[in-house]
Amino acid sequence: MIKLENINYQINQKLILQGINLNIEQGSTTVIMGKNGSGKSTLLKILNQIIQPTSGLFQSSLKQPIPMLFQKPLILKNTVKYNYQILHKIKKFQMNTSWFDEFKLSALEDQKMNSLSGGEKQKLFLARLMSFDQSTIFLDEPNQSLDLESEKLLTSLLIHEKKNKTIVLTLHDFEIAKKIGDNFIYLENGKILVQNSSQQFFNHFSS
């Protein structure tokens, strides 16, 4: 579905990603892990064609970028409901409104964005993205700012969604990664340090 061969990405003379080889199969869940600044978000943006690699071979069955969850998503100075709906108006996307209730946002719908906590905002961003009903989902640290309960909700939703979707996400949390991932990548200084399926990957870090 998405294939990367010897991908490099450089910005202002600095190499962010080096020699990335990666194959993302349709229907799989790929978890990209690594320390801050290791290149996780950049790799995710390359996979979603938001930025172009400096060199290397990139092949994707996606014709153009698709809505994805960014680390600092767009916030418009308006109500929660407005922020949920506004991005659908750009291309008149069909909106799946069930995600609004799924993330228990109905009680907050008339509140202004600046009155929301970090976790509540993150739930809105997740619900907003999921409402696009895409068969491929790119998520950049989806569990950031979430409390334990919301994190459990996110994990169970991802476990449910992965049955019929291709998911690529960046994470710091090994526990969540273990529960939802099929393939794992660990990045360090822009290079893939470990790339394996579940058991081998976690064995590497436990040894």
Add this chain to the structure above:
Amino acid sequence: MIELSKVLEAISISLHVSFVSTLFGFFLSLFFGYLIATQEFLFKKYIVSILGSLTSIPPVCAGLVVYLIISRSGPLGWMELLYTPSAMIIAQFIIIFPIMTTLIINYIEQEYPPLKEELLSYGASQRDILMLMIINQKGIYLTIVLIGFGRAISEYGAAAIVGGSIDHVTRNMTAMIALETAKGNIMIGVILGAILISLSLLISFGINYFKKND
């Protein structure tokens, strides 16, 4: 003693000229500011730097430039704009355009890169991105409009050179203050000055209001 109608006329001319120049200034600043901030092109740095320098252009010099262009022997002399409100609008536009454009460039250069990446993934066009940026930061853009309007309505030199302070036509508030004070009608000058200061204060309050409530 000066008639009230003349004072009102001067206020009306000031408001009309400054309003039109601000309107043109804002939309053109928005267009060029957005273009300069979001595109990479040759001499971009120099253009930004020249615009920055022009923010402090003395109004008299701006007026002189416009005068040379629209005077009878100038390249646009055939348009017969000299000593008309249109000439004053052009002169004020030249003063406020670099100020508004520089403010817009500074703002868009900060806001655009992260917004662009996300909005492009939602299929947004450049126009959609600009519209969302304006909707999201109405206060900032209104503040820029008020800064431009405040500068336009309070300047004297440029409008005086190209407007000529013609009674009923181009005699705005600042021209009338200068004229009446020179004639010894200090009281009229003080009253008009007070009105002008009130307008400036109103604009300052407006700017603070939008900053607080945005």
